[in-house]
Each structure stands twice: as structure tokens, then as C-alpha cells.
Amino acid sequence: MDEIYTLELCGLKRDLPVIQINEDLKIASFVILGDAELVEKSGEILAKKIPEADVLITAEAKGIPLIYEIAKQKGMKKYIVARKSLKPYMKDPLVTKVVSITTQKEQILCLDKDEVTMLDGKNVVIIDDVISTGESINALEDLVNKAGGNVIGKAAILAEGDAANRDDILFLQKLPLFKK
């Protein structure tokens, strides 16, 4: 029978499939894409908890619905999504590298010049759906710093594994890792 982890979050319950990602490690797969109810509830709560920022930033892809919801709740007209591939619309892109727990191969995160300008000299909060190894938020922080921004907060719906012991991130619920 397939292994399931039941997550309780913001008064909701979700059965997450537990999947093997390498020889020694299984993770509970948390995919907010398509889950409007969970994004709305968690976004509303996180919007109240994060510090007041000039700019919010996330990484493509699963952070996108969450940052949209938080920006909407806070009445912010814009936010920034770091893309995972270079796009033709990008002029003088700023690029950094990242290896996340779920993807486990090197990806890039990049910003267009106009987004770099939006970050320069601004107070920035980094948003993601999950923080696990921290590689993705580190890469986002690197982009913000290189763009001249100042990271004043980091927030996620879930902190996975050891990330739950960090005191520099705001999160709503812990998610266990399943080690051999």
C-alpha cells in the first residue's frame, strides 16, 4: 500500500504521498499548485505574520500562487518571481544557481534587469511554499543581495526536517523527513 503522511494545516487536512527521492530519503510530497483552498488560508495567515516589506520575492514554480495570495492580502500591486530558466524578455539578467531537496539537480534562478531595479535599496521578504535544505531561499537571498536589496524576512508554509529548528524563518507547520 502507498505510504501517506497526513498534514494538518490552517484547519485543513491533506494526505500527502510519501515518495522516495534517493536511496536514504523519502519526503512527503506537498504540492500547492491547484489547491486554491490551502493557498488562500495559508496565504491569509502568512500575510499577517510577515514583516512589512517594500517587495516580496519567490522562486518559480510552487511559490507563485502563495506569493500572489500574500501580495493580494497585503494590497501590494507587484511582486517578483525568480525564473528557473533564462527567457527572451530578460535584459542583462542576474543569475544564481540552486539545488533543492525535491529537484536534486542544479537549477538556476534568474531576474530581469527591471526586477533587479525593483529590489535595489528595498526591504524584501522572501516567500516559498517549503523550506527544507534552505538552498532555494539562500539562492533567492543571494539574488536580493546582489540586486542591492535588504532581506528583512523569510517565510514559508512548511519547514521540512531540520529547517523547523531555524529561528530565521517564519513558517506555519513542520513537515518530517523520512530517513532510512
Ligand SMILES: O=P(O)(O)OC[C@H]1O[C@H](OP(=O)(O)OP(=O)(O)O)[C@H](O)[C@@H]1O
Ligand atoms: O529548501 P530546499 O531544499 O531548496 O527545498 C525547497 C524548495 O524545493 C521545492 O521546489 P522545487 O525545486 O521542487 O521546484 P518547483 O517549485 O519548480 O517544483 C519547493 O517549492 C521549494 O522552493
